[in-house]
Amino acid sequence: MHKALKKYFPVFVLPTLIAFTFAFLLPFIVGIYLSFCDFTTIIDAEFVGLKNYSRMLQHGDFIQALKFTGAFTVLAVISVNVFAFILALGLTKGIKGTNLYRSVFFMPNLIGGIVLGYIWKMIIDGVLLSKGMTIVSDPKYGFWGLVILMSWQMIGYMMIIYITGIQNISPDLLEAAEIDGATRFQAIRKIVMPMMMPSFTICLFLTLTNSFKLFDQNLALTAGAPGRKTQMLALDIYNTFYGRPGWEGVGQAKAVVFFLLLGVVALIQLRATRSKEVEN
Amino acid sequence: MKAKEKRDNLFLTIIIGAIALLFLVPIIIIVYNSFKGTLFISSEPFALPRKGSFVGLDNYIKGIAKTGLIGAFGWSLFITVFSVGLIVLCTSMTAWYITRVKGKITSILYYLFVFAMIVPFQMVMFSMSKMANMLYLDNPVGIIFIYLGYGAGLSIFIFAGFVKAIPLEIEEAAYIDGCNPWQTYFKIVFPLLRPTAITVAILNAMWIWNDYLLPKLILPSEIKTIPIAIQYLRDGYGGVDMGHMMAMLVIAIIPIVIFYLSCQKYIIRGVAAGAVKG
Numbered sequence: 001m002h003k004a005l006k007k008y009f010p011v012f013v014l015p016t017l018i019a020f021t022f023a024f025l026l027p028f029i030v031g032i033y034l035s036f037c038d039f040t041t042i043i044d045a046e047f048v049g050l051k052n053y054s055r056m057l058q059h060g061d062f063i064q065a066l067k068f069t070g071a072f073t074v075l076a077v078i079s080v081n082v083f084a085f086i087l088a089l090g091l092t093k094g095i096k097g098t099n100l101y102r103s104v105f106f107m108p109n110l111i112g113g114i115v116l117g118y119i120w121k122m123i124i125d126g127v128l129l130s131k132g133m134t135i136v137s138d139p140k141y142g143f144w145g146l147v148i149l150m151s152w153q154m155i156g157y158m159m160i161i162y163i164t165g166i167q168n169i170s171p172d173l174l175e176a177a178e179i180d181g182a183t184r185f186q187a188i189r190k191i192v193m194p195m196m197m198p199s200f201t202i203c204l205f206l207t208l209t210n211s212f213k214l215f216d217q218n219l220a221l222t223a224g225a226p227g228r229k230t231q232m233l234a235l236d237i238y239n240t241f242y243g244r245p246g247w248e249g250v251g252q253a254k255a256v257v258f259f260l261l262l263g264v265v266a267l268i269q270l271r272a273t274r275s276k277e278v279e280n
Numbered sequence: 281m282k283a284k285e286k287r288d289n290l291f292l293t294i295i296i297g298a299i300a301l302l303f304l305v306p307i308i309i310i311v312y313n314s315f316k317g318t319l320f321i322s323s324e325p326f327a328l329p330r331k332g333s334f335v336g337l338d339n340y341i342k343g344i345a346k347t348g349l350i351g352a353f354g355w356s357l358f359i360t361v362f363s364v365g366l367i368v369l370c371t372s373m374t375a376w377y378i379t380r381v382k383g384k385i386t387s388i389l390y391y392l393f394v395f396a397m398i399v400p401f402q403m404v405m406f407s408m409s410k411m412a413n414m415l416y417l418d419n420p421v422g423i424i425f426i427y428l429g430y431g432a433g434l435s436i437f438i439f440a441g442f443v444k445a446i447p448l449e450i451e452e453a454a455y456i457d458g459c460n461p462w463q464t465y466f467k468i469v470f471p472l473l474r475p476t477a478i479t480v481a482i483l484n485a486m487w488i489w490n491d492y493l494l495p496k497l498i499l500p501s502e503i504k505t506i507p508i509a510i511q512y513l514r515d516g517y518g519g520v521d522m523g524h525m526m527a528m529l530v531i532a533i534i535p536i537v538i539f540y541l542s543c544q545k546y547i548i549r550g551v552a553a554g555a556v557k558g
Contacts, residue, residue, distance in 0.1 A: 002381055005461040012377040012461075016370045016432050017389070022415065023429025024396050027408035034407060042410045087296070095293045103544060104300045110540055110547075112490025114507040115532045118525055122313065123306050126325030152303065157551065164552045213400050216492050220511065237402040238493070252406060259403045266398060 035252040040245075052253035061228055062254055065236035066261075072143060072232065073211040076150040080207045081200075084155045088162030089188070102163070106156035117220020120149045135222055142222040142230030149217055154210065158203045165199030166192065197277040201270065208269055212262055233258050307533065314339055314530045318523035335523070340531070343513075343524035349531055352509035359420055359495070359505065360488045363427035367435050367484050368477050370428055375439030376469055380451075390440065396433030401493060404430075409497040418498050426498060427488055435480045438554055442476040443469075479550035482543075489536075506532050 037045035215234040224231030241251035320333035378386040492507040
C-alpha cells in the first residue's frame with residue numbers, strides 16, 4: 001500500500017507543495033534575508049548587515065507600538081476569556097433559548113475586521129459626541145475601543161470552545177462533589193476548571209495570537225490616530241513598508257522581530273498552560 | 281430546592297438575554313442609521329430615522345455607485361469559492377499522503393506546514409506580493425494559488441489529525457481489492473474525511489471572505505473585494521461619508537448572516553472541532 005502510494009507524490013503532494021513554496025516558504029526565507037538589506041523590490045537588495053535593526057531601535061515607533069500591543073493583548077485576553085467562560089457556564093445549565101443565545105454571541109465572529117472596525121467607530125464616535133470628541137481625540141479611546149471590539153468579536157468563539165469543554169466533563173464527577181458537600185463555586189474552582197485546562201490552553205493561545213497580530217480592526221477603527229499613538233505592531237510594520245520610501249528594510253526587520261516575539265510569547269503560554277493539564 | 285433552582289434559572293435567563301441584546305445593539309444601530317442622512321448620523325447617532333433625517337435607499341444607491349460593491353461582491357465570491365475548493369481538495373490529499381507515507385521527507389514537510397501556521401502575515405507580505413507580481417499571480421486567478429499555499433499549513437494540520445483516526449485496515453482492504461491510491465482516496469478516504477472537510481472549508485471561507493491585506497497587496501487596484509471596497513470609502517475620499525459607510529456595512533453583513541443562518545450547525549461544530557485540533 002505505502003509503496004503504491006509513494007509513487008503518487010506528484011499528484012498528491014506536488015501541487016500543494018509548489019503553492020506553499022511560492023506563497024510561504026520562499027517569501028519567508030527571502031524575508032529574513034531582506035531584513036539585512038537595503039531594497040525597494042526583492043531583486044535590488046544590497047546587504048547592509050544589522051543597519052535596519054539599529055534604525056528600528058533608534059526610531060521610537062516600534063517600541064511605542066510594542067507597548068500599545070502588549071497592553072492591549074493583556075486586557076483583551078483577560079476580558080474575552082473571563083466573559084466567554086462565564087457565558088459558557090451560564091449556557092450549559094439548560095435554560096430556555098440556549099441555542100438562540102449561543103448563535104447571537106457567536107455571530108460577530110463571522111464579520112470581518114474591516115467591517116467590525118467601522119461599526120464600532122460609528123458607535124464610539126456616537127457615544128463621545130456628548131463630550132464633543134471622537135475616537136481619535138485621545139489615544140485611550142482608541143485603546144478601549146479596540147478592547148471592546150475585540151471582546152465583542154471573540155467572546156462567542158471562545159464561549160463555543162469552553163462549552164465543548166464543559167460538556168466533556170463527566171457528570172459523575174460533579175455529582176460526587178455535590179454529595180461530598182462541595183459548594184457550586186468550589187465545584188467550579190476545583191473540578192470544572194482543572195478538567196478544562198485543554199480548553200484554556202486553546203482559548204488563551206487563540207486570543208493571545210489574534211490580539212497580538214491584530215491589523216484590520218486597528219486600521220479601520222483608528223488607523224493609528226491620534227498621531228501614531230494607537231498603532232499596533234502589525235499596522236506599524238505595514239506603514240513602515242508602504243508609507244515611508246527608503247524604509248522597506250526597517251519594515252522587514254520589524255517583521256522579523258514581530259515574528260520572533262509572537263513565537264516566544266505563544267510558546268511560553270503553551271508551556272505554562274499545558275503543564276497544568278490533567279488526565280480526564 | 282426546586283423553587284430556588286427555578287428562580288435561579290429565571291434570573292440567569294434574564295441576565296443572558298440582556299447580554300444577548302447588548303450583542304445585537306451595534307448591528308441594529310448600524311442598520312437604522314443606514315437610512316439616515318450623513319449629517320444626522322453624526323449629529324443624532326442613536327436616534328431612529330425620522331421625517332427630516334430619513335433618506336430611503338439613497339445611501340445604498342450612492343454608496344454602491346461609489347465603491348462598486350456589487351462587483352466587489354462578485355470578486356469576493358469568486359475568490360472565496362475557488363480558493364476554498366482548491367484548498368480542501370489539495371490539502372486533504374497532501375495530508376493523507378504525508379500521514380500514510382512515513383519517511384524523512386514527509387515528516388519534514390509536516391513540520392514545515394505546522395510552522396507556517398504561526399508565522400504572521402507581515403513577515404512574508406512584502407516578498408510574497410513582489411513574487412506574486414513576478415510570477416504573474418497578481419490577478420484573481422493567481423491569488424487562488426497563493427491562498428492554497430498560504431492556507432496550506434492550518435488545513436493540512438487539521439486534516440492530518442483526522443487522517444490518523446482512520447483505521448489503516450480499511451485502506452488496505454481497498455488496496456487488496458485492487459484499488460489504486462487514486463481510487464482509494466476518492467472512494468474511501470475522502471468520504472470518511474467529509475466532516476473534517478466541512479470544518480476546513482468553513483474556517484478557510486471565514487478567513488478568505490474577510491481578508492483585507494493579502495488581496496489588497498496582490499490584486500490590481502481596479503479589482504476590489506468587499507473589505508477593500510469598504511476601506512476604499514476612507515482611502516479614496518479623505519473624509520468618510522458616514523451615510524454611505526453605514527449602507528455598505530449593512531450590505532457586507534447580509535451575506536454573512538445568510539451564510540450563518542443556513543449552515544449554523546456546521547459552522548459552530550466546525551469551529552469547535554477546528555479549535556480542538558488547533
